[in-house]
Amino acid sequence: MVARVAGVFDEKLTEAIANSKILVVGAGGIGCEILKNLVLTGFPQIEIIDLDTIDVSNLNRQFLFHKEHVGKSKAQVAKDSALSFNPNVNIVAHHDSVISNDYGVSYFKQFNIVLNALDNRVARNHVNRMCLAANVPLIETGTAGYAGQVELIKKGVTQCYECQPKAPQKSFPGCTIRNTPSEPIHCIVWAKHLFNQLFGEEDPDQDVSPDTADPEAAGDAGSTALTSETSSGNVERKSTRAWAAETNYDPEKLFAKLFGDDIRYLLSMENLWKKRRPPTPLSWDSLPGKDNIEIQHSGLPDQRVWSVYECAQVFAASCKALQTDLKSRPEGDHLVWDKDEKSAMDFVTACANIRSHIFNIPLKSRFEIKSMAGNIIPAIATANAIVAGLAVLRAQALLKGEIEACTSVYLRPKVNHRGQLFVPEKTLTPPNPKCYVCSPKPEVALACNLKHLTLKDLNTAFKEGLNMQAPDATVEGKGLVVLSSEPGETDHNNEKTLEEIGLNDGCALLVDDFLQNYEVRVRLQQEDEEKTWRLVTDADSPMLGPKEEKTANGSSGSEPKPGPSRSKEDSDSDMEIIEEDDDGEPKPKPPKRRRTEMTDEVVELC
Numbered sequence: 001m002v003a004r005v006a007g008v009f010d011e012k013l014t015e016a017i018a019n020s021k022i023l024v025v026g027a028g029g030i031g032c033e034i035l036k037n038l039v040l041t042g043f044p045q046i047e048i049i050d051l052d053t054i055d056v057s058n059l060n061r062q063f064l065f066h067k068e069h070v071g072k073s074k075a076q077v078a079k080d081s082a083l084s085f086n087p088n089v090n091i092v093a094h095h096d097s098v099i100s101n102d103y104g105v106s107y108f109k110q111f112n113i114v115l116n117a118l119d120n121r122v123a124r125n126h127v128n129r130m131c132l133a134a135n136v137p138l139i140e141t142g143t144a145g146y147a148g149q150v151e152l153i154k155k156g157v158t159q160c161y162e163c164q165p166k167a168p169q170k171s172f173p174g175c176t177i178r179n180t181p182s183e184p185i186h187c188i189v190w191a192k193h194l195f196n197q198l199f200g201e202e203d204p205d206q207d208v209s210p211d212t213a214d215p216e217a218a219g220d221a222g223s224t225a226l227t228s229e230t231s232s233g234n235v236e237r238k239s240t241r242a243w244a245a246e247t248n249y250d251p252e253k254l255f256a257k258l259f260g261d262d263i264r265y266l267l268s269m270e271n272l273w274k275k276r277r278p279p280t281p282l283s284w285d286s287l288p289g290k291d292n293i294e295i296q297h298s299g300l301p302d303q304r305v306w307s308v309y310e311c312a313q314v315f316a317a318s319c320k321a322l323q324t325d326l327k328s329r330p331e332g333d334h335l336v337w338d339k340d341e342k343s344a345m346d347f348v349t350a351c352a353n354i355r356s357h358i359f360n361i362p363l364k365s366r367f368e369i370k371s372m373a374g375n376i377i378p379a380i381a382t383a384n385a386i387v388a389g390l391a392v393l394r395a396q397a398l399l400k401g402e403i404e405a406c407t408s409v410y411l412r413p414k415v416n417h418r419g420q421l422f423v424p425e426k427t428l429t430p431p432n433p434k435c436y437v438c439s440p441k442p443e444v445a446l447a448c449n450l451k452h453l454t455l456k457d458l459n460t461a462f463k464e465g466l467n468m469q470a471p472d473a474t475v476e477g478k479g480l481v482v483l484s485s486e487p488g489e490t491d492h493n494n495e496k497t498l499e500e501i502g503l504n505d506g507c508a509l510l511v512d513d514f515l516q517n518y519e520v521r522v523r524l525q526q527e528d529e530e531k532t533w534r535l536v537t538d539a540d541s542p543m544l545g546p547k548e549e550k551t552a553n554g555s556s557g558s559e560p561k562p563g564p565s566r567s568k569e570d571s572d573s574d575m576e577i578i579e580e581d582d583d584g585e586p587k588p589k590p591p592k593r594r595r596t597e598m599t600d601e602v603v604e605l606c
């Protein structure tokens with residue numbers, strides 16, 4: 001619109017906008033604002049992709065959505081609402097994940113600019129690679145509360161989204177979660193794992209039963225308990241899900257096992273309690289708080305701390321509701337934990353608090369637990385709007401060919417001493433020559449124990465560590481196919497160790513992802529002590545190992561990625577603090593370390 005009003009933009013920009021084709025990835029807080037800005041500026045051809053549907057909780061800041069849209073495709077509704085501002089725009093909406101095979105390199109190549117308005121690292125990494133492969137400039141955006149940033153990523157000119165290793169995400173040792181919690185968050189993580197074990201995608205790393213391999217318990221490891229009556233409910237030898245299903249998800253039986261038998265089992269691991277206050281097992285029939293229900297029922301239920309008795313009631317009700325939900329799905333399907341899904345959130349609140357009570361940890365309200373479990377930094381509509389505005393201004397500068405002007409801009413939560421709220425970098429940040437994604441010859445080392453790591457683990461390492469979708473790997477110089485993305489082609493070797501298939505220390509693999517048009521040379525590095533695997537870049541520090549990239553479910557807002565400010569993963573801030581020089585200008589220095597998204601908690605094996 002604006003672009004067509006004579007005198008608003010110079011001719012060059014008016015023409016460039018008229019001939020442009022833009023892709024917006026994500027139609028959430030920032031994506032809606034970007035789309036509205038593009039449409040009102042007069043961009044004539046836009047595609048928008050979002051995999052999600054509209055939730056009530058989006059309505060306070062995603063202004064293209066209204067109550068009647070709840071449950072509908074974000075991309076489609078965003079398109080329809082934006083068209084009401086300017087019906088002359090050609091908008092194509094995709095209700096889909098950008099990671100789908102349908103959006104390959106040739107798809108990306110048709111756009112002049114891609115604008116990212118995502119909320120998770122996996123999707124951001126993927127779009128980064130697609131834009132590098134297609135050689136299309138990417139404008140990456142993000143906010144966290146009042147902070148935000150906009151950054152241009154252009155192949156060979158600026159650093160890419162993966163040029164710097166991400167800050168490690170917050171993690172808790174598995175044995176703390178399973179055996180010796182001492183903070184509410186440990187119980188919340190345990191409760192989320194329990195949800196997955198009972199109703200979600202079962203993950204062996206999210207075991208919730210006592211960990212007999214805890215080094216601290218060495219020596220006693222519950223051996224007495226194993227033979228005693230208290231272990232009768234111990235279900236480690238069969239899947240927790242299978243056991244729960246056999247009991248028909250009977251809440252009393254589940255309660256007796258999780259909060260009675262398992263706790264007695266832990267107590268039998270006496271070394272754990274030599275310097276700690278031991279937990280107290282609970283029994284369904286004598287729950288604290290049963291006698292003063294009236295007093296407890298004052299105040300908003302979400303903001304009041306429930307008694308253990310109330311938690312047990314909520315536990316029973318949510319178990320049944322979740323069981324019904326699971327049963328209504330096709331065989332083999334599972335639930336996905338969602339902070340905005342009532343029964344899922346009730347279940348986690350109740351279980352976390354019951355466990356907290358057992359371990360003498362303060363209980364929390366549902367409201368507080370939701371924020372901790374969902375890793376929520378409140379999304380601020382104005383921050384999203386500002387960042388979206390800056391992103392579209394950067395898009396205009398790019399179209400005019402003023403690439404040098406497209407430096408990263410940081411929105412600060414407070415004005416700095418120079419009165420600045422927006423702090424731009426002075427120059428573009430060049431690519432990291434050792435980046436394992438955008439350097440001309442990407443290379444990375446995989447530290448692992450070749451005697452133990454199986455091909456299946458190797459596949460996981462490439463998917464989780466290198467963020468590949470469908471890796472293929474061959475031995476450098478020999479062409480021998482080690483892993484194939486073709487279903488069934490190398491599956492028969494899945495359980496073989498790298499040593500068994502003849503791979504040794506120093507051996508190099510060429511690993512590629514066809515969809516991402518991305519190939520990296522992976523050097524194998526034998527480490528006897530290594531329990532799983534760890535990627536090491538030449539650039540510096542060890543990169544994330546297994547599980548650490550697990551993603552951002554639950555993070556709120558569109559988390560900023562790179563840049564300056566912040567605080568992850570969920571929690572806890574991993575926002576980068578930008579240094580300023582005496583003029584109050586940010587120092588462009590070495591490439592900025594990006595922030596990581598707030599994502600799920602991460603559990604390390606102890």
Ligand SMILES: Nc1ncnc2c1ncn2[C@@H]1O[C@H](COP(=O)(O)OP(=O)(O)OP(=O)(O)O)[C@@H](O)[C@H]1O
Pocket residue numbers: 025026027028029030031049050051052057058074096097098099117118119120123379554555556557558559
């Ligand atoms: N792989 C993906 N493909 C397409 N869209 C994605 C993908 N991953 C995330 N998104 C979308 O990116 C958007 C990010 O927006 P935003 O951060 O505002 O999140 P939200 O889900 O709308 O809000 P909240 O997390 O606070 O509930 C979401 O609409 C989400 O569905």
Ligand SMILES: [Zn+2]
Pocket residue numbers: 159160161162163164431432435436437438439
């Ligand atoms: Zn890079």
